[in-house]
């Protein structure tokens with residue numbers, strides 16, 4: 370039997386905003402598998418949320434980071450190079466090596482998540498692509514030198530990269546760029562045994578999904594049409610993430626794994 374034991378492995382997770390964040394579901398799963406956790410939060414406003422959630426991890430963790438009871442917390446707005454540099458410096462000092470990165474980050478201006486896609490402004494386009502797509506490149510650049518023994522990098526994407534979804538608009542463009550990055554980074558870093566993959570998740574209720582115009586309809590239709598005839602859960606995404614982040618998937622890189630109850634295979 371193959372068991373997943375991440376004891377002695379270090380994971381840096383970007384994108385916990387609250388208890389509904391996909392990143393939080395992945396964090397709990399990695400923690401249960403024994404990984405040492407560092408959580409990166411966007412800004413001071415979210416720090417409180419992350420600080421409130423973090424203690425839930427310590428009990429499941431036999432050997433807490435820094436000898437303390439809590440996981441390592443680092444502030445990082447991924448659009449700021451100085452934040453990235455200082456966050457990774459802190460990780461280097463306090464964790465040494467990294468084995469896993471979770472990139473669970475997206476942003477678009479509210480007015481760009483509904484209405485006519487052709488009305489997207491250059492500013493809105495840049496903001497969405499900067500945070501939601503370019504950040505994976507920047508994070509990987511900082512993370513790779515800390516992955517001396519190889520590693521696994523995971524991002525979160527959505528089917529709007531491949532298909533037209535009303536309301537998703539510029540975020541679809543960003544996800545298409547993100548998935549292309551997954552393949553390019555997988556190719557570049559493969560010789561160093563650093564794998565790069567994505568989970569393409571079905572609709573899940575989070576802070577981010579709620580602002581997408583028509584999200585509730587999208588979720589209902591996905592459940593009606595998907596082969597499994599239901600929506601997915603946070604936990605299902607977290608377990609697929611565990612697979613892609615652990616050695617169970619040692620032969621998989623550059624992959625976009627759909628965790629969407631099969632919705633993506635349907636023609637109608």
Ligand SMILES: NC(=O)c1ccc[n+]([C@@H]2O[C@H](COP(=O)([O-])OP(=O)(O)OC[C@H]3O[C@@H](n4cnc5c(N)ncnc54)[C@H](O)[C@@H]3O)[C@@H](O)[C@H]2O)c1
Pocket residue numbers: 383384385386387389390391392410411415445446447448472473474475476500525526527569570571572573574575576577578
């Ligand atoms: N919820 C869904 O239905 C769904 C489906 C498929 C994919 N996804 C993707 O999953 C990922 C996580 O989203 P979520 O649904 O958990 O929502 P969420 O709002 O909980 O997470 C989004 C995260 O992005 C972070 N972020 C935004 N701008 C940032 C910046 N400048 N610097 C650092 N962090 C920044 C936020 O702080 C937040 O933690 C996103 O990439 C999203 O597109 C979500």
